[in-house]
Amino acid sequence: MVVQVNQRTRSSSKTMEGNQQRAEANILLLGAENVGKSALTVRFLTRRFIGEYGDIDSIYSHSDKIDGRDIGFNIWDASYSQGGDEVGHIGERQLQWADGVIMVYSICDRASFNVVRQQVQRIRQAKNKLSGAVPIIIVGNKRDLQHRRTVSSEEGRLLALSADCGFFEISAAETYHGVLLVFHEMFELIREARALKKGTAGFRGIVRSMSAVFGRKRTE
Numbered sequence: 459m460v461v462q463v464n465q466r467t468r469s470s471s472k473t474m475e476g477n478q479q480r481a482e483a484n485i486l487l488l489g490a491e492n493v494g495k496s497a498l499t500v501r502f503l504t505r506r507f508i509g510e511y512g513d514i515d516s517i518y519s520h521s522d523k524i525d526g527r528d529i530g531f532n533i534w535d536a537s538y539s540q541g542g543d544e545v546g547h548i549g550e551r552q553l554q555w556a557d558g559v560i561m562v563y564s565i566c567d568r569a570s571f572n573v574v575r576q577q578v579q580r581i582r583q584a585k586n587k588l589s590g591a592v593p594i595i596i597v598g599n600k601r602d603l604q605h606r607r608t609v610s611s612e613e614g615r616l617l618a619l620s621a622d623c624g625f626f627e628i629s630a631a632e633t634y635h636g637v638l639l640v641f642h643e644m645f646e647l648i649r650e651a652r653a654l655k656k657g658t659a660g661f662r663g664i665v666r667s668m669s670a671v672f673g674r675k676r677t678e
């Protein structure tokens with residue numbers, strides 16, 4: 459497995475957390491093969507859908523503005539790897555690095571939905587031991603392929619609800635907007651998780667966290 463790690467990203471997310479001018483967020487993308495993790499990442503970075511992508515682990519840095527504030531997104535597009543004899547292994551290093559996790563499945567691939575179900579459980583268990591709860595958003599991708607759908611929106615939403623995750627159904631192939639919403643919501647959840655940790659979450663933050671937990675339906 460090749461991992462392109464930008465060293466700057468690791469330290470900067472810690473040092474700039476409290477800075478009002480610029481905030482950073484480390485976001486880990488997980489999910490089975492072929493579900494569109496790279497497509498989502500590249501859409502967010504370039505606004506484009508290019509069709510075919512490599513399958514190496516990569517970490518990308520990207521700047522964006524939310525409500526006039528500069529945000530540095532560090533995105534780890536993780537290939538579906540094998541650790542020891544376990545397929546779908548999630549490395550401790552990945553979890554320690556991540557401020558938030560986006561778990562992707564394809565709405566026309568039930569096996570990929572089952573992978574998300576298993577990985578969400580593993581993250582909840584592992585991350586609690588490492589450093590407390592981490593915000594997770596579950597994304598059902600390839601919404602443009604309705605005729606091949608094998609996982610209903612309800613199932614996706616119910617899984618998210620039961621595991622305290624946000625939920626979106628999108629098509630990375632069709633639109634940029636849905637992908638943008640996912641990353642912006644992820645940043646908001648990370649910000650609120652940090653505020654809750656520091657005990658500075660306002661009423662709005664608490665309400666938003668509860669909404670994420672109780673799973674509003676989020677679609678494009």
Ligand SMILES: Nc1nc2c(ncn2[C@@H]2O[C@H](COP(=O)(O)OP(=O)(O)OP(=O)(O)O)[C@@H](O)[C@H]2O)c(=O)[nH]1
Nearest residue numbers: 491492493494495496497509511513600629630631
């Ligand atoms: N129809 C459709 N195809 C998509 C969509 N997103 C990705 N794809 C296609 O699905 C295939 C896999 O996309 P990738 O982004 O490489 O998937 P991945 O999850 O990164 O795959 P791995 O690198 O193997 O882990 C490619 O052929 C993409 O063009 C989508 O929203 N709709």
